[in-house]
Amino acid sequence: DVKVTQSSRYLVKRTGEKVFLECVQDMDHENMFWYRQDPGLGLRLIYFSYDVKMKEKGDIPEGYSVSREKKERFSLILESASTNQTSMYLCASSLLGGSYNSPLHFGNGTRLTVT
Amino acid sequence: ELKVEQNPLFLSMQEGKNYTIYCNYSTTSDRLYWYRQDPGKSLESLFVLLSNGAVKQEGRLMASLDTKARLSTLHITAAVHDLSATYFCAAILGGTSYGKLTFGQGTILTVHP
Known part of the structure; x- marks a missing residue:
């Protein structure tokens, strides 16, 4: 089974702090994604990456950056955390096109609270 | 821009119903996915629908896709309490291969005895 592991289940940070959310997948997937989940809004894509050192903005990239130095690891960075970034953050991975019906495989999520 | 909308957003059902x-999705999409999320848990893939007229069934859940109407449905038959969860549909913008999914808002399903 594909395993996507997010390093923290819960995080509490202060406004203005730099925050790192880490995600590791063990199935050699090319694609990796960061979504945030908010009630009534579903999941919204922040950034995604289709290869090492490659990244693309999603629908809500403002206030975030990402890093992908190794294929298995995709990090989400909040440069200066704000209260409106309090949310559930979900990491996901998938194969690059090769398996046409490959769904996203999600981690368990990190619930971030910014105070 | 691809937009995906689900309805209803909240669904309270009696067992057996x-x-x-x-x-609904707004522009051409290559694929349609359904996911389930239990409280406090991550998303679990239920169905992948790849073409017009596709129908997939697993237990009491059946998903279908009508690409001409840009509509997918998730039908629940004889609901049981174990089906209580949040259900998301998601679509991929046509012509892309990176697997970038756009999600609906989610439907919170509660099944009562």
Whole structure:
């Protein structure tokens, strides 16, 4: 089974702090994604990456950056955390096109609270 | 821009009843996915629908896709309490291969005895 592991289940940070959310997948997937989940809004894509050192903005990239130095690891960075970034953050991975019906495989999520 | 809308957003059902969740998307999409999320847990893939007229069934859940109407449905037959969860549909913008999914808002399903 594909395993996507997010390093923290819960995080509490202060406004203005730099925050790192880490995600590791063990199935050699090319694609990796960061979504945030908010009630009534579903999941919204922040950034995604289709290869090492490659990244693309999603629908809500403002206030975030990402890093992908190794294929298995995709990090989400909040440069200066704000209260409106309090949310559930979900990491996901998938194969690059090769398996046409490959769904996203999600981690368990990190619930971030910014105070 | 691809937009995905689900309805209803909240669904309270009695056990044994049938109901349908609707998922509309705004532009051409290559694929349609359904996911389930239990409280406090991550998303679990239920179905992948790849072509017009596709129908997939797993237990009491059946998903279908009408690409001409840009509509997918998730039909629940004879609901049981174990089906209580949040259900998401998601679509991929046509012509892309990176697997970038756009999600609906989610439907919170509660099944009562």
